Amino acid sequence: MSEERDKTAGMxxxxxxxxxxxxxxxETAGTVEGKEQSGQEQASANAEPAAPAAPSSAEAxxxxxxxxxxxxxxxxxxxxREARAAAKAKAESEAVPEEPKAPSPKQPxxxxxxxxxxxxxxxxxVEEAYINELxxxxxxxxxxxxxxxxxxxxxxxxxALGCNYLRNVTGVDCExxxxxxxxxxxxxxxxxxAIKIKTDREAPSVASATxxxxxxxxxxREIYDLLGINFPGHPDMRRIMMPDDWVGHPLRKDYExxxxxx
Amino acid sequence: MIRTEELLLNVGPQHPSTHGVxxxxxxxxGEVITEAIPVMGYLHRGTEKLAEDLNFxxxxxxxxxxxxxxxxxxxxxxxxxVETMMGLEIPERAEFMRLIVMELQRVASHLVWWGTxxxxxxxxxxxxxxxxxxxxxxxxxxxxxxxRLTYNYxxxxxxxxxxxxGWLDKVxxxxxxxxxxxxxxxxxxxxxxxxxxRIKGIGQYDAQTAIDYGLSGANLRCTGVDWDxxxxxxxxxxxxxxxxxxxxxxxxxxxxYLIRLExxxxxxxxxxxxxxxxxxxxxxxGKVPRVIRPPAGEVYVRIESPRGEIGCHIxxxxxxxxxxxxxxxxxxxxxxxxxxxxxxxxMTNLITILGGIDIVVGEVDA
Amino acid sequence: xxxxxxxxxTWGNALIFFLWGVILLAIVLGFVTYAIYFERKVIGWMQLRxxxxxxxxxxxxxxxxxxxxxxxxxxxxxxxxxxxxxxxxPALAYVPAFAVLAVIPYTQDLYFADINVGLLxxxxxxxISTIAIVIGGWSSNNKYALLGGMRSxxxxxxxxxxxxxxxxxxxxxxxSLNLRIIGEQQGNWFWEWNFLPQIIGFVVFIIAxxxxxxxxxxxxxEAESELVAGYHVEYxxxxxxxxxxxxxxxxxxxxxxxxxxxxxGWHAPAPFLDFVPGIIWFLLKFSCIVFFLFWLRATMPRxxxxxxxxxxxxxxxxxAILNVFITALYxxxxxxx
Numbered sequence: 001m002s003e004e005r006d007k008t009a010g011m012x013x014x015x016x017x018x019x020x021x022x023x024x025x026x027e028t029a030g031t032v033e034g035k036e037q038s039g040q041e042q043a044s045a046n047a048e049p050a051a052p053a054a055p056s057s058a059e060a061x062x063x064x065x066x067x068x069x070x071x072x073x074x075x076x077x078x079x080x081r082e083a084r085a086a087a088k089a090k091a092e093s094e095a096v097p098e099e100p101k102a103p104s105p106k107q108p109x110x111x112x113x114x115x116x117x118x119x120x121x122x123x124x125x126v127e128e129a130y131i132n133e134l135x136x137x138x139x140x141x142x143x144x145x146x147x148x149x150x151x152x153x154x155x156x157x158x159x160a161l162g163c164n165y166l167r168n169v170t171g172v173d174c175e176x177x178x179x180x181x182x183x184x185x186x187x188x189x190x191x192x193x194a195i196k197i198k199t200d201r202e203a204p205s206v207a208s209a210t211x212x213x214x215x216x217x218x219x220x221r222e223i224y225d226l227l228g229i230n231f232p233g234h235p236d237m238r239r240i241m242m243p244d245d246w247v248g249h250p251l252r253k254d255y256e257x258x259x260x261x262x
Numbered sequence: 263m264i265r266t267e268e269l270l271l272n273v274g275p276q277h278p279s280t281h282g283v284x285x286x287x288x289x290x291x292g293e294v295i296t297e298a299i300p301v302m303g304y305l306h307r308g309t310e311k312l313a314e315d316l317n318f319x320x321x322x323x324x325x326x327x328x329x330x331x332x333x334x335x336x337x338x339x340x341x342x343x344v345e346t347m348m349g350l351e352i353p354e355r356a357e358f359m360r361l362i363v364m365e366l367q368r369v370a371s372h373l374v375w376w377g378t379x380x381x382x383x384x385x386x387x388x389x390x391x392x393x394x395x396x397x398x399x400x401x402x403x404x405x406x407x408x409x410r411l412t413y414n415y416x417x418x419x420x421x422x423x424x425x426x427x428g429w430l431d432k433v434x435x436x437x438x439x440x441x442x443x444x445x446x447x448x449x450x451x452x453x454x455x456x457x458x459x460r461i462k463g464i465g466q467y468d469a470q471t472a473i474d475y476g477l478s479g480a481n482l483r484c485t486g487v488d489w490d491x492x493x494x495x496x497x498x499x500x501x502x503x504x505x506x507x508x509x510x511x512x513x514x515x516x517x518x519y520l521i522r523l524e525x526x527x528x529x530x531x532x533x534x535x536x537x538x539x540x541x542x543x544x545x546x547x548g549k550v551p552r553v554i555r556p557p558a559g560e561v562y563v564r565i566e567s568p569r570g571e572i573g574c575h576i577x578x579x580x581x582x583x584x585x586x587x588x589x590x591x592x593x594x595x596x597x598x599x600x601x602x603x604x605x606x607x608x609m610t611n612l613i614t615i616l617g618g619i620d621i622v623v624g625e626v627d628a
Numbered sequence: 629x630x631x632x633x634x635x636x637x638t639w640g641n642a643l644i645f646f647l648w649g650v651i652l653l654a655i656v657l658g659f660v661t662y663a664i665y666f667e668r669k670v671i672g673w674m675q676l677r678x679x680x681x682x683x684x685x686x687x688x689x690x691x692x693x694x695x696x697x698x699x700x701x702x703x704x705x706x707x708x709x710x711x712x713x714x715x716x717x718p719a720l721a722y723v724p725a726f727a728v729l730a731v732i733p734y735t736q737d738l739y740f741a742d743i744n745v746g747l748l749x750x751x752x753x754x755x756i757s758t759i760a761i762v763i764g765g766w767s768s769n770n771k772y773a774l775l776g777g778m779r780s781x782x783x784x785x786x787x788x789x790x791x792x793x794x795x796x797x798x799x800x801x802x803x804s805l806n807l808r809i810i811g812e813q814q815g816n817w818f819w820e821w822n823f824l825p826q827i828i829g830f831v832v833f834i835i836a837x838x839x840x841x842x843x844x845x846x847x848x849x850e851a852e853s854e855l856v857a858g859y860h861v862e863y864x865x866x867x868x869x870x871x872x873x874x875x876x877x878x879x880x881x882x883x884x885x886x887x888x889x890x891x892x893g894w895h896a897p898a899p900f901l902d903f904v905p906g907i908i909w910f911l912l913k914f915s916c917i918v919f920f921l922f923w924l925r926a927t928m929p930r931x932x933x934x935x936x937x938x939x940x941x942x943x944x945x946x947x948a949i950l951n952v953f954i955t956a957l958y959x960x961x962x963x964x965x
Contacts, residue, residue, distance in 0.1 A: 134347050135561040164473050168562065168590040170575050181575070183562050183590075187473065187489055194562065215476025218598050226310075241303035241627060251311055271771050293775070293933060384844060384930025390675040456845055457929050609775070610932045 104131040109191060110139035113161060117141070120158070121150045132194065140194045148197050149207045149233070155184055155193070156212050162186045163193060166213035171223035173253050178204040178229055182216075199229065208233035226251035268296065271609075275304050279382045279613045282623025286600075288612065295612065298604040300597060305627040313587040318344050318418055318554045321587065326412035328589065329625040331374050334360075334367040335567035337416040339589075342497060343563045343574040344418045347556035355544030356420035361498050362433065362536050363403070363415065365529045369440065370399040371568035372526045379519070379617040380451060383460055388451055395443055398436060405429060419550035434537050437530050444527055452523075458516070465603050465615035466514040475599045478592050479570030480525065481619060484510035484517040491566035498565075503535045515618040522620070525568075555582050562590075569593050569620055591628055593621040633742065648740065652729060660876040661691045667922050674926040701865035709862065710767040717764035718863065718870035724753040724760075725877040732884045733808040735894040735906040746807040747799065750885060751792050754840065757874060758784040761849065764871070765859035776858025779933055780849035783839060786940040787846075791836035793948035797829040797955040798822050798889050807885075811893030821892035828951040830890050832944050837882045839940070842875065843921060845928040846936060883917040891917075 114129045125147035132138045143151050155163045163184035172179040178199050185192040197206050208231035209216040218240060220231045225239040228249035239246060248255055274285035283304035289297040309328060313321045318340070325336040338360060345352065352360075377392030400410045405426055407415040415422055451457055469485040482489055490507040492500040508524035510517030558580040564573035570592030577586040596619050603615050635641055665680065665688065672679030680687035705714055731746035733739035743749055758781055765777015801822070802810045814821045823830040839846040849858045860871045887893060891913045894906030931939070 132560065134349075134557070134559045135563075136346070138562070166476055167564065167571065168573050168575060168588070170586070170588040172577060172586045181560075183573075183575070187487065190494060213476065214474045214598065215595060218594065222594075239303075241306040243303070250308065269771060271775075380929065384847070385928060386671070386844075387675045387926050390677060394676060454929065456931050459935055460929060460932055608932070608934065 104133060104137045106131055106137040106139055110141070113139060113193065114141060116158060116160060117143075117151055117154060120154050122147055125151055127198070135194075138192055138194055140196065142196045142198065145197055145199055145206060148195075148209075149212075151195070152182075152207075152209050152212045155195070161193075162188060163191075166209065166215040167192070169209070169216055169219035169223065171227040171229050171251070173227055173251065175253055177201055178227065180206045180223065180229060182209065204229040206231055210234050225249070228252065266291070273612065279617070281378065281616070281621055282626075284621075284623045284626065286612070286616075288604075288609070290609070293608045293610075295604050295607050295609065298601050298612070300600055302597075302623070302626050305623050307627070309628050310587055310589070313584055315583060317582040318556075318584070321584075322416065323412065323414045325589075326414055327624060328591065328628050329567065329569065329572070329593070329622050330411055331622050332367050332371040332568050333411065333413050334363045334415065335565060335572060337413065338364060338498075339563065339565050339567075339572050339574045341416045341418050342565065343561055343576050344554060344556055346563055347559065347561045347576065347578065348418075348554070350419050350548055350550060352420055352548050353545040355424070355541050356546045356548065357499055358536055358540040359421050359425060359546060360416060361500070362533060362540070363406070363413075363421075364498075365533050365536070366399050366402065366433070368529045368568045369526050369533075370396045372522050372529075373399075375522060375568075375617075375620050376447070379620075380457075382613050382617045383457065385451070385454075385457070388447065391443075391447065395440060402429065402433060402436070417547065417550075418554050420545070420547035422546075424546045430537060430540065433533070437533050437537070441527065441530055444523065444530075448523065452520070460610075460614060461516045461519060461618075462514060463512075464515045464607075464611050465618055466512060467599065467603065468513055471599070471602075472513070475602075476595045477570070477599060478596065479566070479568070479620075480510075480518045480521045481570065481596050481599075483507065484521055485513035486511060491564060491571055495564070497563070499536075500532075502539070503532045505529075505532050515614055518618045518620075553582050555580060564590065567592060569622065569625070570596055589628055591625045593619075593623075593625040594628070597621055597626055652740065653726065656726065656729065656877055656880060657873075659880055660873055661695070662688075663876050663879065663918060664691045664694075664872075666918075667925070670919065670922045671926045674923070695869060698869040699866055703865050703867070704862075706769055706862050708769045710769070713763050713767035714862075715867075717760050717767060718867045718874075720763065721757045721760035721874040722870050722877070724756040725874045725881065728753045728881050729877070729884075731807050732881070733811050733888060733893065734884075734910055736808075736812065738907065739808055742806065742808055745805045747795060747805045747810075747889075750807075750881075751788070754878070754881075755784070755788060757878070760874075761859050764863070768859070768862035770862050773859050773861050776849045776861070780842065780859055782933075783842075783846065783848060783936060783940075786937055787836045787839040787944070790832050790940060790944035790948045791840060793945065793952060794829040794832035794836065795889060796948075797826045797951045800952070800955050800959060801825065807888050811888045811895075814892040814895055816895055816899045818892065818897035821890065821895070823890040826890065826951065826955070828947055828954070832948045832951065833886065833890065836940075836944060837886065838921065838924065839936070841878050841882060841921070843879075844925040845931050847930060848933055848936065879918060879921060883914050883921070886917050887913045 110129055110131055114126050117125050125144050126141055127144055128142040130140055132140050155161050163186045165185045165187050167183040167185055168181075169183075170181045172181065178201055180197045180199070182195045182197075183192065184195065199206055204227075206229055208220055210220065210231075211233060217234070217236070220229075220234055221237065221240040223229050224231060224234075224237055225241050226249055231237060238244065242250065250257075269290040271288045271290055272285060273288055275283040285301040285304070287299040287301060288295055307327075309324050312324065316324075322337055322340060325340050326333040329336050344350075373392040373396045377389035377396075380388040403413060403415075404410050406429060407413045407423060467485065469487050472482045472485045472487060478489070486509050488494075488507060488509055491497070492505075493507055505528045506524075508521045508528070510521055556576070556578045558578055560575070560577040562573055562575040564571050566572075571590065572592050573590030575586075575588040575590065576584050579585045600616065600619065604612055607615065632641065632644065668690070669679035669687075680690035683690045683693045705711060728750045730741040731739075731743055731749055733742075761780045761784075762777045765773040765775075765780070768774075798810060799805055802813045804810065804813075810822075842849050860868055863871060887910060892909075894910045896902050896904060896906075896909050
């Protein structure tokens with residue numbers, strides 16, 4: 001079942017657009033039930049390629065009564081899925097005893113930066129520091145919320161770090177907390193860093209980096225607008241993409257859109 | 263009693279020169295601007311929210327529509343991000359095809375910028391010349407992937423279709439033709455007295471301001487900062503080719519103009535070399551699993567689009583859909599300097615400066 | 629025509645004058661129609677495309693179709709606009725444009741009015757259109773229109789002065805303000821025409837004339853890309869057509885004036901080409917100037933408002949005054965002495 005779904009997802013044929021058009025509104029429902037229904041729809045779309053009308057959930061739930069052949073396909077797909085899950089679990093359990101990974105080449109840079117922060121700002125300013133191997137071994141430092149302004153000033157002004165260019169500010173809604181990720185780079189040494197600040201979900205607030213890098217201005221406004229993270233110290237905290245009188249923060253995971261049928 | 267008042271003028275959202283649906287609230291004292299407040303969001307389509315429910319191959323058409331003038335680079339940044347996360351190997355011919363279409367796209371995008379910039383300044387004819395040449399490039403893309411503007415050409419692991427018969431030869435013939443045309447356009451416009459009077463010394467800022475505001479692309483290089491991602495943080499096959507990165511001196515609109523024209527010329531140079539070195543046959547799609555499921559983790563990759571640094575930040579939880587997908591859009595970041603540059607300028611210079619930053623509103627709003 | 633003007637004014641004569649006026653109006657409207665058509669064609673060819681070619685054979689009926697469209701459009705007047713002034717402005721703009729055509733001599737014997745101060749009459753009337761543009765911009769109740777109207781007023785006033793002063797040299801050389809006499813006095817060889825002896829005056833006149841016409845590179849009042857059509861942004865339908873008509877009738881008037889003042893009017897470039905009637909020469913020179921105006925529009929970018937003012941007052945005006953002095957010196961030393 002999922003194989004067929006993947007096949008249609010990979011090929012840009014007209015059947016695919018039907019499948020994705022049918023899938024997307026279903027997926028925004030977001031529940032597991034919605035996904036299963038869309039799975040059924042995929043099967044019905046595959047079984048009847050000549051009828052590319054937008055399938056509705058009523059149609060999908062009425063279909064099993066009519067089509068016993070599809071029942072068999074569903075069952076086969078479910079079995080295949082279980083088999084694969086079992087194989088993966090087995091592989092994972094076998095993969096546990098591995099030799100420890102070689103230290104990353106950027107580890108000394110990370111240690112130097114963390115050391116500087118610990119000495120210059122505060123001993124407890126750094127919550128976590130690790131190397132992101134997937135991303136070209138980028139040093140990632142998780143900084144404590146109330147120390148962020150000082151750490152930011154240090155990252156920009158200290159000669160050894162010299163991160164004068166703020167590339168990107170991203171806000172993330174992890175379901176238990178919210179994060180702001182700042183990507184910095186030093187134009188002279190070409191060394192990049194990612195700094196994360198975690199904040200809680202009820203009243204998220206991260207000190208604004210606008211006084212230090214002017215780039216942060218609109219980026220933080222966008223994060224405020226779409227995710228609701230407040231940035232005290234920002235000169236002009238108001239919505240940027242949504243209309244000024246919009247209620248809610250659209251990019252949050254628990255956002256209820258105004259008209260869910262769309 | 264005579265009394266002077268400040269005039270509040272709305273430039274846009276429907277206006278011939280704002281390059282899209284974009285609004286600037288301008289406070290005027292006569293013809294001089296005292297404050298300018300950009301208002302955007304008219305073209306916000308919620309790409310990042312939509313992406314959380316789509317798998318990566320389905321997100322690629324959405325990237326086309328962000329910076330619609332330069333869709334190939336948008337495609338590439340997403341595919342490159344996913345490939346970096348998954349550690350995939352791209353076959354050589356696919357990588358060459360990607361580089362060729364990206365450089366052709368850079369030429370096309372700069373032609374659009376040149377034509378519309380001069381149209382804003384008042385000269386009507388260069389617009390048509392630019393679009394005639396861009397039409398040739400768009401015809402190439404049409405032959406290659408079936409679309410003129412929103413290509414949906416690249417896939418995670420390679421490209422979708424190989425070049426049809428004779429396509430590479432046509433591109434090879436196009437390169438010297440375009441170089442000649444660039445010389446012609448330079449002769450026509452770049453020495454024109456009226457044009458120089460309109461552009462020189464306008465919208466000037468220094469390197470420190472540019473770095474503070476996170477400008478990228480020609481907006482950063484016009485102040486003399488040597489930061490071109492194709493050179494500084496090479497991606498794709500750029501470290502195999504020789505090309506110069508033009509730098510400006512004064513940081514005004516004229517420098518940005520000259521840099522973009524020179525960049526077009528350098529793109530043609532890269533194209534010439536790429537067309538010589540492309541392997542004559544090969545796979546165009548690498549070994550990619552059926553379901554594209556990057557491992558849990560996050561990645562931020564950035565490439566040099568014609569407008570500046572476009573970045574793609576993906577946070578994945580191991581599923582086929584991203585958990586959070588953020589695009590760092592160059593037009594959005596470059597536009598921040600506009601309110602600062604406009605204070606004290608006239609209305610006419612507003613159009614000149616806005617055109618010089620080279621924004622595409624689809625990218626500003628995403 | 630001259631003989632009729634000398635007779636006493638009876639009802640019959642008045643009717644004949646009126647009919648001649650109507651004939652001229654018809655010719656001018658015909659000119660405007662095909663000037664717009666040719667402008668679009670010429671600019672199209674310069675931009676490597678063909679202009680209109682669908683409506684009618686070779687697209688010749690394109691302007692007719694456009695004018696018909698404008699005629700049958702809804703007549704919108706913005707609610708808060710000053711109604712009376714809004715309706716007055718286009719008419720007030722057009723009337724002087726047509727009225728100045730009375731003093732243009734086409735040949736020795738084909739003219740409408742033989743006024744001794746013909747040139748002054750021309751310049752004075754063309755200033756009234758400036759008032760009309762400002763009124764149009766003001767009464768639209770639209771900030772863009774207001775900006776356009778203000779710019780236009782400043783521009784027209786600034787360039788009126790060099791325009792007139794640049795012609796003073798010609799007047800001094802000819803000794804009369806009468807356009808017919810100025811046309812007559814220019815010699816039979818093309819180097820005797822006024823544009824060579826008065827070359828500085830000619831250049832200043834051409835530049836100031838383009839500015840008076842509000843055409844590129846001086847088309848700030850209707851700068852499309854900044855002011856979204858400037859002073860006529862709120863006008864639609866036939867009122868808008870009136871403003872366009874005014875512009876093209878002024879093109880006719882300025883081209884005719886340039887021909888008479890500087891390019892020898894109806895004289896042939898060489899005496900042995902006399903067999904070709906004068907009116908043909910007039911039309912040829914006239915067409916060259918109109919083509920030059922179209923060519924400028926296709927090629928040049930637009931100048932900025934403060935640069936425009938600076939250019940008018942600091943460059944053109946001193947040049948025009950210099951021209952007057954040089955002409956005066958020359959006349960004193962070589963002609964009178």
